[in-house]
Amino acid sequence: MTDSGWHRIEEPLMGTEVSVELWHEDVAQGMAAARAVIAEYHRINQRMSTYREDSEISALNRTAAERPFVTSPELFNLVARSLELGRLSGGCFDITYDSIGALYDLRAGVVPAAGEIRDRLALIDYRSVVLDPAHLTIRFARPGMRINLGGIGKGYAVERGAAILRARGVRHALLNAGGDSRVVGDRRGQPWMIGVRDPRARDQVIARLPLVDEAVSTAGDYERYFDRDGVRYHHILDPATGTPSYGVKGVTVIGPDATMTDGLDTAIFVMGVRKGMELIAKLPGYEAIVVDDDGRLYYSDGLQTPSG
DSSP states (O other): OEETTEEEEEEEETTEEEEEEEEOSSHHHHHHHHHHHHHHHHHHHHHHOTTOTTSHHHHHHHHTTTSOEEOOHHHHHHHHHHHHHHHHTTTSSOGGGHHHHTTOBTTTTBOOOHHHHHHHGGGOOGGGEEEETTTTEEEESSTTOOOOOTTTHHHHHHHHHHHHHHHTTOOSEEEEETTEEEEESOSSSSOEEEEEEETTEEEEEEEEEEESSOEEEEEETTSSEEEETTEEEESOEETTTTEEOOSEEEEEEEESOHHHHHHHHHHHHHHOHHHHHHHHHTSTTOEEEEEETTOOEEEOGGGSOOOO
């Protein structure tokens, strides 16, 4: 779509909708820049999707428990960042959750039995992912372990897309992949306005965030889920239990790096309000909005309206 210098492309990808909207006075250059972002989304999906048997991460999951797997620098670095976030969050963000997460099929309403979860729970442990920076290898210390970058990969994709646009001289853009957005510059003299969805009302927002050159990520129990017998089964698992995390309905994180905001929203969702806000307070430049199970709103200190 092109209109008065604005160019937009949207596609289904990564189990969601991905898009890029940018301003460029030259139509051909603007559309070329937008297509380059979409191509980057596809490249990252091809490399890092566990739903593709031919992806690098699928090959890693098949091999790493048997022998060290030689990775690309890109995958190695993203796994390393994920493990660091695991340490920061006390294991509440854990890419090895897929050791049990792969047993869930939320679209089909399939939940693993309690015995299956119990038998595999020891496989969720980010500390058992062994990195060798000298040789760019990743090894799993426990057979049956799997990793999944779904909690950080979309943020990484829009951050990479933003870098591509800046390299092409684009100064005004909005990139989105599901619940992860990255803005480049402003919207031609105005901030980009990003709405935070009400977790229980699809068409309502609980906050509007004016953003310039920032990222925003949201994790919610309404993204992929089903309800049964009064219980909501959703995709954000608590690594300590192997079952969906409860206590929070939605988390939004704002900050300078979409890879980080994407991982942090999941971490805080699992940590809960108190511990999550304690974590965000330790990270300069990052802020959060949390909606708990009772619908109460919590804002980190930098987002609260000053009194007086």
